[in-house]
Amino acid sequence: MEWTAFALSLELAGTTAVILLPFGVIAGRALAARDFAGKGMVQALLALPLVLPPSVVGYYLLVAFGAASPLGVLWQKMFGHTLAFSFSGLVLASLIVNLPFAVQPIERSFAAIAPEIREAAWVSGLSHWAAFLRIELPLAWPGILAGVAITFAHTMGEFGVVLMVGGGIPGETRTVAIAIYDHAQTLDGSGAGRMSLLLLVFALAALGLVQMLGGRVGRHDG
Amino acid sequence: MAEAAAWQETRGLVARLAESGPIPLDARLAVPAGELHALIGPSGSGKTTLLRALAGLYRPRAGTIACAGETWFDAARGHDLSPQRRRVGLVFQHYALFPHLSAADNVAAALGHVPRPARSAAARALLAQFGLAALAERLPATLSGGERQRVAVARALARDPALLLLDEPFAALDARTRRHLRQELAALRRRLSIPIILVTHDLEEAAALADRMTVLEHGRTLQTGTPAAIMTRPASAAVARVVDLQNLFAGETLGGGETPPETLIAWHGEIIRAAGRTNFPPGTAIAWTVPPAAITLHADAGPKDALPKGTANIIAGRIGEVAVLPGIARVVFLAGDGAAFVFPRPPPGAGPPLPRPGEAAAITFAADAVHVMPLTA
Numbered sequence: 001m002e003w004t005a006f007a008l009s010l011e012l013a014g015t016t017a018v019i020l021l022p023f024g025v026i027a028g029r030a031l032a033a034r035d036f037a038g039k040g041m042v043q044a045l046l047a048l049p050l051v052l053p054p055s056v057v058g059y060y061l062l063v064a065f066g067a068a069s070p071l072g073v074l075w076q077k078m079f080g081h082t083l084a085f086s087f088s089g090l091v092l093a094s095l096i097v098n099l100p101f102a103v104q105p106i107e108r109s110f111a112a113i114a115p116e117i118r119e120a121a122w123v124s125g126l127s128h129w130a131a132f133l134r135i136e137l138p139l140a141w142p143g144i145l146a147g148v149a150i151t152f153a154h155t156m157g158e159f160g161v162v163l164m165v166g167g168g169i170p171g172e173t174r175t176v177a178i179a180i181y182d183h184a185q186t187l188d189g190s191g192a193g194r195m196s197l198l199l200l201v202f203a204l205a206a207l208g209l210v211q212m213l214g215g216r217v218g219r220h221d222g
Numbered sequence: 223m224a225e226a227a228a229w230q231e232t233r234g235l236v237a238r239l240a241e242s243g244p245i246p247l248d249a250r251l252a253v254p255a256g257e258l259h260a261l262i263g264p265s266g267s268g269k270t271t272l273l274r275a276l277a278g279l280y281r282p283r284a285g286t287i288a289c290a291g292e293t294w295f296d297a298a299r300g301h302d303l304s305p306q307r308r309r310v311g312l313v314f315q316h317y318a319l320f321p322h323l324s325a326a327d328n329v330a331a332a333l334g335h336v337p338r339p340a341r342s343a344a345a346r347a348l349l350a351q352f353g354l355a356a357l358a359e360r361l362p363a364t365l366s367g368g369e370r371q372r373v374a375v376a377r378a379l380a381r382d383p384a385l386l387l388l389d390e391p392f393a394a395l396d397a398r399t400r401r402h403l404r405q406e407l408a409a410l411r412r413r414l415s416i417p418i419i420l421v422t423h424d425l426e427e428a429a430a431l432a433d434r435m436t437v438l439e440h441g442r443t444l445q446t447g448t449p450a451a452i453m454t455r456p457a458s459a460a461v462a463r464v465v466d467l468q469n470l471f472a473g474e475t476l477g478g479g480e481t482p483p484e485t486l487i488a489w490h491g492e493i494i495r496a497a498g499r500t501n502f503p504p505g506t507a508i509a510w511t512v513p514p515a516a517i518t519l520h521a522d523a524g525p526k527d528a529l530p531k532g533t534a535n536i537i538a539g540r541i542g543e544v545a546v547l548p549g550i551a552r553v554v555f556l557a558g559d560g561a562a563f564v565f566p567r568p569p570p571g572a573g574p575p576l577p578r579p580g581e582a583a584a585i586t587f588a589a590d591a592v593h594v595m596p597l598t599a
Contacts, residue, residue, distance in 0.1 A: 116315075117320065119277075119305070122279070123277055123305045123306075124332035124377060139321065
């Protein structure tokens with residue numbers, strides 16, 4: 001068992017989930033409750049990582065992060081190391097790839113709240129902020145938790161993008177999924193098997209949680 | 223705005239709203255405090271839009287809304303109070319209770335003006351007024367439809383509103399609960415000294431509960447008056463259709479006589495006499511109606527001469543259908559060319575025998591029972 005790789009994956013997944021949580025809530029709420037020009041375009045862009053092959057996403061991110069790109073140059077100036085092949089680059093890539101996993105369940109849970117519920121809160125004298133905190137957030141929390149759980153589990157197992165952007169540097173960018181690949185490449189079946197089993201358990205736990213929370217969304221009947 | 227000032231003194235509501243789109247609106251409402259005013263119209267007539275505009279949930283392009291001496295909305299001045307600042311209670315069609323909060327917390331959520339420690343007790347006191355004291359801790363999903371409606375009304379009143387809006391509050395209930403809650407609303411309105419607006423498409427409900435009602439079609443307020451006035455003397459054929467008036471016919475004016483003042487209408491080869499002069503020039507296409515209760519049936523009609531003298535309107539034909547309902551029978555009479563008149567008769571055993579379908583018959587009705595109105599509003 002490669003605990004360094006496993007710890008790195010946990011750190012990456014945790015960081016991604018924590019950063020995406022507020023973004024997912026803001027973006028998911030906006031997409032569910034508001035109508036604005038270009039909303040369909042935004043939704044399509046958000047879903048893009050779901051349909052593009054991870055290697056393609058990884059390739060574009062690698063180009064965007066590279067020492068020749070403006071972002072890469074800026075990052076090098078500010079932090080003294082390249083964005084590509086670093087943990088920071090991995091986090092950034094992971095954030096982008098996981099956007100749909102975080103935003104979509106949250107958007108669905110906000111969309112499940114009838115517009116009248118929101119309006120009833122306003123007509124009852126609750127400010128928009130109070131209505132959000134006391135009415136919408138409690139109703140949407142199963143979807144929010146589901147978004148976080150799915151993001152976490154998906155990041156734990158992310159392979160293509162991580163390999164392209166991170167390169168598999170031990171202790172920096174070599175996550176458990178890449179370790180599994182390495183072990184399989186060197187025909188170390190038992191090492192790959194143990195780590196795969198661990199990821200499987202993680203994924204099942206996350207899906208179980210999502211399933212359980214999904215049952216709660218819309219269970220209230222007003 | 224002298225009219226508005228007068229209404230405001232009585233803590234009433236005055237609204238004039240207009241826009242050509244996206245939702246056509248051309249509405250005027252004046253509801254004094256203490257009046258229960260029904261907004262009636264077919265679905266898509268703009269009833270709910272009007273209600274939402276009053277609550278501040280929809281912003282029309284033009285118009286003004288003032289209630290209880292305060293201007294809530296004035297498009298020309300760019301003045302638009304948010305729903306939070308309008309002191310309005312709104313009961314949504316499906317109640318829109320907060321599903322994760324107990325009945326008491328639903329009511330307490332609207333008690334923002336009460337100091338926090340007193341809210342829970344105030345919410346319970348309000349629920350108790352609606353006979354819901356025992357259900358204060360229950361979630362909306364565990365309440366019956368009638369109980370939910372009561373919680374929604376309690377929540378709407380929790381703000382101590384200056385205007386109470388009810389959006390089809392009985393639509394989602396079974397008939398028995400509906401009857402019961404209508405009685406409750408009738409009792410409640412006697413305790414409230416604010417304007418109450420009841421949106422409904424149920425004419426019977428409007429007639430039973432409302433002091434006055436306004437008929438709406440395509441966002442336009444067509445007529446305001448007491449339910450009885452609107453149902454017997456609609457301002458136009460459009461109003462008559464909205465209130466589903468029976469015995470509504472199209473005709474053409476022929477001019478009239480002076481003594482007695484009357485209007486003659488050409489209708490399917492007959493001449494219908496309506497009491498009173500109208501302003502329609504001869505040859506105007508009009509609509510006319512006669513209330514079912516004003517129609518007298520003459521079964522086994524012999525020659526026209528055998529009918530009572532002096533009746534203004536006599537129409538010969540045959541019986542179409544006879545429907546016996548609890549406590550009443552309804553007869554459809556077909557005039558010579560098939561135009562149908564509907565009117566009530568006493569049920570079997572309570573009066574003269576009911577006519578049989580197909581039988582030759584005649585009907586008569588007085589000139590002053592005939593109401594003439596323009597075809598278009």
